[in-house]
Amino acid sequence: MITLRPCIAVATLLASAQAPAVPPPPIVTDQGIAMQRKVLNWMPGEVRCGGQAVAVIAMPRPLVEFGLSPQGDTAQRSYRFRIDAAGRPLSIVQDKSAGWHVVADDLGPMLAATRFGAGAPRVDCVITFTAQASSIDDAAVRDLMAYSISPISGRLPPEGWKRIAPAGSTCMTAPRPAPLNRAFPDFDALPATPGAREWSMIGYDLDARGRPVHLRIVEGTGNRALDAASMKAVRGSRFTGGARAGCLYPYWRAAATLAAPQRPDPASLRPENGNCPGGHAWAVEPKLTYPAAWRRRAIEGWAAIAYDVAPWGGIGNVRVLASEPAAAFGQQALQIVQSARKAPSQSGASGCVEMIRFVMDRNDMPADGEAPGFGE
Template sequence: MITLLFALALPVVQVPTISPPAPVTTVNPNERSARRQDMLVMQPMSGRCGDDPLDISRVQTPIAVLVWSTSRNADQSVQLRFRIDENGRPLGITRDTEGYGMMADLTPSLAGSRFAPNARREGCVIVYQPKRSSIADADLHDLIGYSISAQSRPPKELFDRILPAGSDCNIQRPAILLRAFPDFEKIPVTAGRSDWSMVQFDIDAAGKPISLRTYGTTGNKALDKASLKAVAQSRFTTGAKRGCIYPYWRRGDTLATPDSKEIAAYRSEDSDCPQPVEWKSQPTLMYPENFRRRGIEGWAVIAFDLAPWGAVGNAKVVAAEPAAEFGEAAQRIVLGSATASSKKGYSNCVVRVRYAMQEQERAAQMNVD
C-alpha cells in the first residue's frame, strides 16, 4: 500500500496579495477592448437517482471562478454521476467528459455534501448549469468567496466591487498595530466544508474599530460571532476610516477516506506479481489540490505491469473513492515510479494509494507494504 499523508492546516485566509500571473493567451488587438473577466458559478439545477428525483437542496455550490468573456466553453452544463451510501455520502463520483473543465471545486463540493441518510441509492446524476455575469453585476457573496479562496490576486475591479459604498479604507490604508484572531479550535465546523465570515467596520480617530457588522458569511454563526469579536479587539494607527472589511476563514474537519476492501480482493487470479512490490524509486507524491483544500481524503487501486528492467506500464485505475480524480492522480504516481529489475517481467500487479490528511505541519509520508 502507498499511503500519502498531508497536513491539514486550519489557517486564517486573507485576501491574497501576490500579483496575478501574466496572461499567456494571444489576443487580437481588435478584440482586446471587448475582453474582460466574468464571474462563473456552477449551480446544481436538477438531480435524480435512477428514475426517482433527488433533493439537491443540500448540495454545496462550488466556489466561483473567473473566466475570460471570450471563453467559448464556459456556458455548457455539466453532469456528475455518483451513488449515495447509507450515511448520505456521495461516492464513486465521475464527471461527464463534455462540459466546462476549469471548475476545480465542482467534484470536491459534491464530495463534501450530504444527502438524507439511511437510504442507499445508485445511478445518481446532478446537472450543473453555469451562471455567468460581469464582475459589476456578480453576486456579492460569490465575489467575496472567490477573493478569499483565490490562488492569485484577483483584479482590482473585483476588490473595488467588494468594498462597501462610500469606503475610504483603501485610501492611505491604516497600518495594523494589532490583528486579533478567533480561537478557531472552538468553532464547530462540518467535514469537507470551508466557512468564511467577512466583517465590515469603521475606524475611529484613535484607531479603534467601531460600527462592526457581518458583511458576508457562509452561515457559520459561531465563526461570525468570533470574527466580530476579533475585529473589535484589533487596533490600527490613528485616523478615522469608513467601510473597512476583513475576512476570517475556517477549513472544515477532515472528511475521512471511505472504506475499501483488502488489496487482495482487487488482484486478478492470473497475477504473478510479488506482494508487496519492491519500489526502486519512491513515487512523486501528488495529492489532488482541489480535494486537499477541503480536507477530503481518498484512495485508489491501480493495476499495472512491470518490465524486467523495472519500468511500469499498462497502468489503469481499478477503483477510486470518493471520486475518480483520486484514481487519475494515483495513476500518474504509479507511472512515475520504478521497481527493482528482475529476470522476467510481471503482470497484473496492484497497489493501493491512500490519501490522508495530518493535523500538523505540512508533511508527506509514503509506506509500501
C-alpha cells in the first residue's frame, strides 16, 4: 500500500496589488477564432437521483476561475455520482463538458464537499453546472476578491486589482505604506469547514503614525471567528507613517480535511489466478503526486490499482479497480503506478494490486507566508 501525504498550510494569502494595465487583447487560436478571456462563476443546477429531485443540505461555493471561449459560447459541466446513507456524494465522475476552456477543475472536489440529507442511499445522481461569464470590468468585485484568495487560473490580472481598489483609495500612492509589524490570527484556534477555504477581507485606513483605523469587514465567507480574529490582527499591525485611506488586507483559513471513505481490503480485490508475490521491491519508486484540485480543498481519497509485471520489471496492464470519493483519484493513481518499475525477476508477476491512499498531513506544516498586501 502506498500512502501519499502532502502537507497543507493554514495561513494567510497576502494579495499583491499591481499598477493598472491595458486589458489583454483576445487570444486567437490556430483556427483563427478569437477567444475571449472571461471570469467564470459556476452556478449549480438541480440535483436528481434516479430522475427524482434531491435537496442539498450544504454546498460550498465553487471557486471563481478564468476561461477562454468563442464569444457567446455557454459553459456547462455535468457530473454523475451516488449518495451514501450519511448524505455524502461518492463515485463522482465528470460526465460531460461543453463550451469554455478552463485550466482548473474545482467542481468535482466542491461536489465531494457537498452534503445531502441522511437516509437511504441514492444512485444514478446527476448535477449540471452552468457558468456565468463576465469581463473583468463587469465582474462582481466580490468574485474578483474571492479569485485573489484562490487564483486557480493564474494570477489576477492588473485590471482586476484596479477593480478591487476602493473608491478614493490612496493606499497605492507612492511611497506606499510598508508593514513594520504584521500581526496574524491564531489560525489553529479558528473553526474550519471541511472542503472549503474561508476568507475575510479587511478594509482599513491609516492615521499619520501608521496605525490602522476605521476597520471594517469588506467581504468574506461569513466565518465570524475568522472575521473577528482578522480584525484584531489588522488592528495590531503597524505601518510606516503617513495617512492613507482605502487599504485592504485578506486572511484565509484553509479547509478542514475531509477524510476518505472506507476502503476495501486489497486482498479482496486480487484475482484468484494472480501470482503476485508480497514484498516485491520497487526498482523505481512511484512518483507520488496528489491531484491538485482535491488537495486545494483538503479532500482525501484512495484508489485500488491492478497491474502485471514483466520479468525485466516493467509495469503493464494497469487498470483501476475502484476509487473513492471520485474517479479523479483512480486516474491519478494510474499515473503513479505507471511511473514506477519493479525489480527484475525470473518470471514476472500478474494480478498485482496496489492500494494508494491520498492523505493530507498537518504534522509538517510550513510557516505562514508573508507578502505585500493591497497598497503596501
